[in-house]
Amino acid sequence: MMKNCEYQQIDPRALSVSPSSAQNHTEKKVQRSRRKWEVFPGKNRFFCDGRIILARQSGVLPLTLGLIVVTCGLFFAFDCPFLVEHLTVFIPVIGGVLCVFVLISLLRTSFTDPGILPRATPDEAADIEKQIDTSGSSTYRPPPRTKEILINQQVVKLKYCFTCKMFRPPRTSHCSLCDNCVERFDHHCPWVGNCVGKRNYRFFYSFIISLSFLTSFIFGCVITHITLRSQEGKNLVQAIQESPASVVELVICFFSIWSIMGLSGFHTYLVASNLTTNEDIKGSWSSKRCAEDSGNPYSYNSIITNCCATLCGPMPPSLIDRRGFLSFDEAIPAASEMELPRFAAKNDAHMCTQSTKDVLERVVHSFDFHGLCPPGTPKTTPLGLEVSSMAAPSTEHSPSAGCSGQHALQPVAAPCPPFSRSSKRRDSLHSINPAFRLASPSPPLSRTTWILDDATNMGFISLP
Amino acid sequence: MAETHSLQDMRQQAAVAAKVFIQRDYTKGTVCQFQTKFPSELETRIDKQQFEETVQTLNNLYAEAEKLGSQSYVEGCLACLTAYTIFLCMETHYEKVLKKIAKYIQEQNDKIYAPRGLLLTDPIERGLRVIEVTIFEDRSLTR
Numbered sequence: 001m002m003k004n005c006e007y008q009q010i011d012p013r014a015l016s017v018s019p020s021s022a023q024n025h026t027e028k029k030v031q032r033s034r035r036k037w038e039v040f041p042g043k044n045r046f047f048c049d050g051r052i053i054l055a056r057q058s059g060v061l062p063l064t065l066g067l068i069v070v071t072c073g074l075f076f077a078f079d080c081p082f083l084v085e086h087l088t089v090f091i092p093v094i095g096g097v098l099c100v101f102v103l104i105s106l107l108r109t110s111f112t113d114p115g116i117l118p119r120a121t122p123d124e125a126a127d128i129e130k131q132i133d134t135s136g137s138s139t140y141r142p143p144p145r146t147k148e149i150l151i152n153q154q155v156v157k158l159k160y161c162f163t164c165k166m167f168r169p170p171r172t173s174h175c176s177l178c179d180n181c182v183e184r185f186d187h188h189c190p191w192v193g194n195c196v197g198k199r200n201y202r203f204f205y206s207f208i209i210s211l212s213f214l215t216s217f218i219f220g221c222v223i224t225h226i227t228l229r230s231q232e233g234k235n236l237v238q239a240i241q242e243s244p245a246s247v248v249e250l251v252i253c254f255f256s257i258w259s260i261m262g263l264s265g266f267h268t269y270l271v272a273s274n275l276t277t278n279e280d281i282k283g284s285w286s287s288k289r290c291a292e293d294s295g296n297p298y299s300y301n302s303i304i305t306n307c308c309a310t311l312c313g314p315m316p317p318s319l320i321d322r323r324g325f326l327s328f329d330e331a332i333p334a335a336s337e338m339e340l341p342r343f344a345a346k347n348d349a350h351m352c353t354q355s356t357k358d359v360l361e362r363v364v365h366s367f368d369f370h371g372l373c374p375p376g377t378p379k380t381t382p383l384g385l386e387v388s389s390m391a392a393p394s395t396e397h398s399p400s401a402g403c404s405g406q407h408a409l410q411p412v413a414a415p416c417p418p419f420s421r422s423s424k425r426r427d428s429l430h431s432i433n434p435a436f437r438l439a440s441p442s443p444p445l446s447r448t449t450w451i452l453d454d455a456t457n458m459g460f461i462s463l464p
Numbered sequence: 465m466a467e468t469h470s471l472q473d474m475r476q477q478a479a480v481a482a483k484v485f486i487q488r489d490y491t492k493g494t495v496c497q498f499q500t501k502f503p504s505e506l507e508t509r510i511d512k513q514q515f516e517e518t519v520q521t522l523n524n525l526y527a528e529a530e531k532l533g534s535q536s537y538v539e540g541c542l543a544c545l546t547a548y549t550i551f552l553c554m555e556t557h558y559e560k561v562l563k564k565i566a567k568y569i570q571e572q573n574d575k576i577y578a579p580r581g582l583l584l585t586d587p588i589e590r591g592l593r594v595i596e597v598t599i600f601e602d603r604s605l606t607r
Binding site for chain 1: 483485488490491492493494529530531532536537539540541543544547548549551556557558559562588589590591592593594596
C-alpha cells in the first residue's frame with residue numbers, strides 16, 4: 001500500500017517536470033503549456049504565436065507603411081505608363097525592386113527583436129544584490145548603483161537597471177516605452193514602431209538607405225514625367241492637370257527626401273564611427289581625447305571595419321526565446337492557484353511526503369547523475385524547482401506561509417493573461433518566488449493534494 | 465524503469481545548496497566572454513584548472529561565433545542582397561555555433577560536473593549574461 005502511495009507520489013511530480021509533455025489529462029485541463037512570450041514582462045505585443053514582436057505602441061508604423069504604399073501605388077499607376085512609353089521599361093522595374101526592398105526592410109525592422117535582454121532571474125538578482133552590499137563601494141551613496149570596468153583600457157561605467165535587476169552590459173540601454181533593456185540601444189523609432197538595437201540595426205539602416213533611393217528615384221521620375229509632358233506643346237499647368245497624382249507624389253517625396261537623406265547621412269556617420277544614436281546624443285565619447293575615434297572604445301579605428309562589423313557582422317540570436325515553453329518553475333503559480341481549495345486532504349499528503357523523503361534518502365546511496373539533463377530540453381530549467389522536499393518535516397508550519405504566498409500570486413497567474421501585463425506585477429511575482437520556493441514545500445504538497453482529489457477513483461484515498 | 469527515471473528527476477530537484485554566477489568579462493568590448501576567475505564556492509568541488517578550461521573553451525566558442533571573418537561578411541552581404549529574407553530559411557553561423565556550445569555544455573555536465581554534484585546552465589538560457597553553476601548538496605556527507 002505504501003509502495004503504491006510512493007509510486008503515485010512520484011509519478012505526477014516527474015510528469016510536471018516537463019509541462020510541455022504533460023501526459024496527464026487532468027493536468028491539461030488545469031493548464032495548457034504556455035510559451036514564454038505569453039508571460040513576457042516587457043511592454044511588447046506578439047503575433048503569430050510569438051514569431052513577430054512589436055512595441056506596445058506601434059507608433060506611426062501604419063502611417064509609414066501607408067505613405068510608402070500610396071506613393072508607390074500612385075507612381076506605378078500614373079507615372080509609369082507615360083515613362084515606359086517615352087523612356088524605358090526599366091523604370092517600373094527599378095521602382096518595383098526598390099519598393100519591395102524598402103517594404104521588406106521596414107517589416108524586418110519592425111517585427112524583429114531588437115536585442116532585448118531578458119530580465120535577471122530571482123537567483124541572479126539576489127546574487128548581484130549580495131555582491132553590491134558586500135563590496136562596500138556604494139555604501140556612501142546607496143543609489144544609483146554603478147560599476148566601473150575597463151574596456152580596451154578605457155573606463156566605462158555600467159549602470160544597474162532597477163527594472164531588469166542587473167547591471168546593464170556596455171552599450172545597453174533601457175527603453176521606457178518598451179520597458180526592456182536593449183543591447184546596443186540606438187533609439188526607439190516611432191516610424192517603425194519598435195526599438196532599434198543590435199539585432200535590427202542593419203535592417204533599419206538598409207530601410208533608410210533604400211528609402212532614400214526610392215524617394216529620390218520617384219522624385220526624379222515625376223519631375224521627368226512632368227517636364228516631358230510640358231515639352232509636348234503644353235504648358236506646365238496643363239501638364240499638372242493631366243496628371244494630378246504626380247503633384248501628390250512630388251509633395252510627399254520632397255518632404256521625405258530632406259528628412260530621410262539627412263537621417264541616412266547621420267546614420268552612415270554613426271556606422272562609420274561605430275557609435276549609436278544614444279551615445280552620440282549623450283556625448284559619451286566626444287569629451288574624451290580629441291584624436292579621432294580614440295574616445296570610443298568599441299571602434300575598430302577603421303571606417304571599413306566599423307561598417308562591416310555593424311552591417312555585415314554575424315547575426316546575434318534572440319535572447320528572449322519567445323516561442324520556448326515555460327519551464328516548470330514559471331508554470332508553478334498557474335498550477336498552484338488551482339489547488340488552494342483542496343487543502344483539506346493535506347494531512348494525507350503529508351504522510352505521503354514523509355514516505356517520499358524516505359525514498360529520496362534511499363536514492364542518495366545510488367547517487368547517480370546520468371540522465372540529469374535529458375537531451376532536448378534546452379528550454380526547460382528542471383532545477384528551477386528548488387523546493388526542498390526534504391523540508392517535509394516542517395510542513396505543519398509552512399502551508400500557511402505557502403498559502404499566503406500563493407494568494408499573493410493569484411492575481412498574476414490568470415489563466416488567460418493579456419501578455420501586456422504590467423511589469424510591476426511581474427516584478428512582484430519574481431520577488432515573491434524565491435520566498436515562495438524556499439519557505440515551503442507546499443507546491444509539491446498542493447500538487448499531491450490536487451492529484452489526490454482528482455484521483456479518487458484510483459483507489460488512492462484508502463491511506464491510513 | 466520509469467520509476468527509476470522519475471526518482472532521478474526527483475533527486476535533481478531535491479537539494480540545491482547554492483548557485484554561483486560567472487559574470488561576463490567586458491575587457492575586450494561587447495563580445496561575449498566570461499570571467500575565468502575561479503569562484504571560491506567551487507573550491508571544494510572541482511579542480512580549478514578543469515573549471516578554467518571549461519570557461520576558456522566556452523569563451524573560444526563564443527569568440528568563434530562572433531568572429532568578423534570572411535564567412536560572416538559573405539553571409540551578411542548575401543543577406544543584404546536578398547533583403548534579409550535568407551535568414552528565414554538559413555541557419556546563421558552564430559546559431560550553428562550555439563548548438564555546438566549546447567552540446568559541449570551537456571558533455572561537460574555529463575562527464576565532469578554532474579559526478580561532482582554541479583550543473584552548468586547554458587548561458588543562452590540566461591540571456592548570455594552569466595554562466596549559472598548550480599551546486600547540489602553533498603548528500604553523502606549529510607547521510
